[in-house]
Amino acid sequence: MSDLRELYQEVIFDHNRHPRNFGRPRGANRSAHGYNPLCGDKVTIYLRVEDGVIRDAAFEGSGCAISTASASLMTEALKGKTEAEASRLFEGFHDMVTGAGAHAELGKLEVLGGVREFPMRVKCATLAWHTLSAALKGGGEPVTTE
């Protein structure tokens, strides 16, 4: 049960029940779809990027608690970051959830650190981030976790 509490922290339940930045924002100029065919999780990421800075970030979709909370927390963390900072954040996040050893300071995103004990759930946590990458690159094809 201790690992479970580690995975499902209160912050995660909160973001699952009340996702932040949910919906399609006005003025979004980048977006991408993401899909995890294994569990059916779907996410769309919307960004408003001006002069290389992410001014607004939001998402839509349906998924498990981990993927929903991850998308919600990610959109919060992105606002005001440059594209390069966002990419570095993804790298740090990826290192954290895959247990790759030391990772950059991630602030509030650290609540998803429990995922490292559940390798089958890493894709749930990273779906929104992979989709973010696609949105930043401006690709048209939906990304999948497979």
Next chain:
Amino acid sequence: MSAVSEVALAPQEPAYDVERVRAEFPILAEKVHGKPLVYLDNAATTQKPRAVIDALRGYYEHTNANIHRGVHVLSQRATEAYEGTRERVRRFLNAASAREIVFTRGTTEAINLVAQSYGRSRLKAGDEILISALEHHSNIVPWQLLCEQVGAVLRVVPIGDAGELLFEDYEKVLGPRTRLVALAHVSNALGTVLPVRRAIELAHAHGVPVLLDGAQAAAHQPVDVRALECDFYAFSGHKIYGPTGIGVLYGRRGLLEAMPPYQGGGDMIRTVTFEKSTWADIPHKFEAGTPNIAGTIGLGAALEFVERIGLEAIAAHEAGLLEYASGRAAEVPGLRIVGTAPEKAGILSFVLEGIHPHDIGTILDTQGVAVRAGHHCAMPVMQRFHVPATARASFALYNTRAEVDALIAAIDKAKELFG
């Protein structure tokens, strides 16, 4: 027989001794996350009894050789064991001849074989293949590939809200252009047992052959291909307590004989010259290359094991478990069972209000309970029921009521955690 004489004459039914059955499966003693393993993912694959593990080991320790081609003792032994399994499968399915039994890698390959050999040689543009809306992807995609190749059309018979085949629609969709019907015997996502006997009768009245996907049926109820009068029947060894990588295609002799080979290579030829080769007789025509000899022998041991317990007894045991589990699940507030057809096998697919199936799967796992969470390779079924996925508990001959209780307790835990 009157009730009175029944009481007087019926021999005492030996009770199904599930503990003795469990003792034959070494893996059931495993602990996961410090808890006893409660394995309820049997529709994905079943665990293996000691007899199967020993057969594989025994094969490699005492028999290993290639088949059909050596004059030495080991090759003779391996060939006898391999062909002996073919005869065992014949008996298991009550096929007329062992020549009607083709070994494949599994159900998927068996269906692809029929699509590419039978389908590709017989179907033309505008011809129709009929399937149902509850099929596994392996009974959808091979037909889509075939349709692209020959210009045939895939027709899908809808299912009702309980997950039952809508037979009136089946009657309507079955028409003058239908060339083949391919149906699941039992649905892996919903547990529905399809009315295959009636479906075959009707198809035959139109002169249309029928393939049954028996992946979820063969381990759970007696299958008699001659009583069913089906033309093709496919199942997988690993879902009937045997090894992975081995499966069976039963095909009616006349159909198999008229079909072109599926793959070319060794073992499937009679003569080879650079100008032209001629094929071996069935079933070898469809078994190109060195087959999964060990797996085949393991499958033989699995069928022997299942026959020793008895499929009637297994079916009764699993029906009891399903009834108990469905009753207990119905008492859980917020739980909805997906798939409530009157005729069901031991599969309980469900969703919980406010908890995604993937989260259910993880939480149950920490309690030692292994279930499947996802679309179960049946995405159209998920779309039909407007769910992204379900959690699925599927029962086998070694499961117990205590394990159902553990499942329900773990579900309660998930609900508690999610508040």
